[in-house]
Amino acid sequence: MDINLKILRYDPESDRKGHWENYIVDAEPEERILDLLHKIKWFEDGSLSFRRSCAHGVCGSDAMVINGENMLACQVLVKEVGNPIKIEPIRGLPVVKDLIVDMEPFFDSYKKVMPYLINEKEPGDRERLQSPEDRDKFEDTTKCILCAACTTSCPVFWTAETYVGPAAIVNAHRFVFDSRDEGTKQRLEILKDVNGAFRCRTAFNCTSACPRGIQVTKAIEDIKRETLLNS
């Protein structure tokens, strides 16, 4: 069947601002939105630019706004979004070209929360022990693929680019609730800041946007609670 795609395009070498372009693509209902973008790029207009790699929702390259909501283009099928389909770059990060945004500010925020295990104790020559119950406490936030769907769906982030954003807090959560980690105090000090977790206004956009089904807003609430308990 014919699908009508409306794509917000921007070429920094020739455009002053973005403009919509229409494409008609023959597609099956079971095809991924990414498949449709590839059909355009490969057989109609090679200049259409977007990121992608794994094509099944684990690498996090192709977050974009599809009919108004943040999704991974490889994780949503034609029959789930209807016809026509409107595609835009994710919001709040500078657009570089077409559906490609500058990811550097996003990764800078991620790096701010010290996203690595902090434990100065000599671990010995076998694994540290951790009960399945303790392991479960941060299971949800280990799933993050850093696609930026959550952060760029956040209305606070749209207006305050200094806010670390949901993804960075999710990655702090992954260590704060890991029984092996000893960096909680340092991380919570960072997240207590005016640009930290308390900027969250619990809009829940991030939770709906997460392609991995992470309870993002809950993770942010966990961090807020932990900050209060530790202060």
Add this chain to the structure above:
Amino acid sequence: MKIVKHSFDGVIVGAGGAGLRAAIEAAPHMKLAVITKLYPTRSHTGAAQGGMSAALANVEEDNWNWHAFDTVKGSDYLADQPAVDILCKEAIDAVIELEHWGLPFSRLDNGKIAQRRFGGHTVKEGESPAFRACYAADRTGHMILQTLYQKCVSMGVTFFDEFQVLDIKIEDGICQGVIAYELATGDIHIFETRAVTFATGGFGKIFKVSSNAHSLTGDGPGILYQKGIPLEDMEFYQFHPTGIYRLGILLSEAARGEGGILRNKDGERFMERYAPSIKDLAPRDMVSRAIATEISEGNGAGPDSDYVYLDLTHLGAETIKKKLPDITDFVRTYVKIEPIEEPIPVQPTAHYAMGGIPTDVYSRVLSDEKGTVLPGVYAAGEAACVSVHGANRLGTNSLLDIVVFGKRAGQSMVDYVTQTKPNSISDSASDDLSKKIQNLIDKEHTNEFSVANIRKDLQESMEENAKIFRTKETLEKQTEILEELRDRYENVTIFDKSKVHNSELVEAIELDYLLDMSEATVASALARNESRGAHSRQDFPDRDDTNFMKHSFAFKKDNTANLKYKDVELGKYEPMERKY
């Protein structure tokens, strides 16, 4: 075209598990750069699911020697046994080290790292399936990639993200540097360096149905192959038995490790006929052939009788939710069925290259079949062939390979850099490449010579002629097709003429390597008149130890390959018939 020059002691190309592990080893000792055509966390290591084997013996008695036995037997005796010993022995410390760096493994009730069963892994040299695969639910690769990247962030490793490698410069047999193309700007970067590790991953995109990411195009092996470095054991390409029907998306062997069963259209558990002792947990080459045979004999399901079922319905919702959450989500997302209640349509999918850049056990690249070391150049992970996987890799051994030999590549870079002095690379080192790119941009676009059309024809013909079952006839036919495709590629054109994020230009560069990988694969397969591991010749159905107990080395020659051979390094395990 703008040229930017950098100077480093060492450069790692690729930021998946092997590249990151090498970086962790090398970074404290030198000025190091990691260049990747993606962002590191987008690398395909993150798509690995089921686990990473090590004889930790957390669940039952185990021993790294049994792991080595299984790996050698699984390889159909083509793996080099001294290398396999290193892999399996160092596996234990490699897993512990990752745990110490924060990898969130799933846990047993006693708090130790959880282990599960996996294809081809057994206790006491074949007695029963072994609990050896250390895992983090069914996203072990994701956790390894994240943990290694986190470690690199904590160490302040320098990354050049979204840089496509174009070439390595070697003068008088000595590495001078690498050239890369910056996606965001279209600028050419010259990296002056004397030590380079290629950790660019596999090349599953030579086939149509593949579990591989779009970015897996054999860039590292392609660059070296074009420089006259051979590629080892290219005829051995693994097809994973359980890809989602038509899409090829991987459904981990862990599904069968946890008790999942393969069934044909009649609901028969057909693996009982092919591998009576370990059934559905036979190695991947055997299971994929069994599925292909069932389909060709008319036992496939569906309107075109071209798939079989992976049945998880008896495992129960709790096991599926706890141990196989991601893969069952893929099924819900892409097939729209509930795997707790319905069996899943699957078919074999192109998955893993056993072959690649020849290296020794120190991850040093070898420039011929005699074992001559190419100074300053290293390779690790799927891009490399040590060989620890021989003719067929066992599940979980790739995640192990990347950390064990990634670390060794990093160590070798340190050794080399501390023993040598910096060299200099000419400012004109990239002139030929700038010209090549400019020509590509200047050439008028035509559909006949578009990247996508040539690639589509390549993938479809490789799928048809060089997949699970091969014959002299299909391979000769494919050789001719590849010649035509190479001719078309000489005139390849692109529509996008821009400097900023010209991903079509990158796809054109990648297609060159895909053609190289296909040419080496087909030439090596045509010359191997036997069936061993993943290489299955219907006209030579038996293994031939008299003539083919040897590794192939394909040297690029025109549009095909010139083949030489090297004997397999045997050890304590005598080749025997491979039965399960």
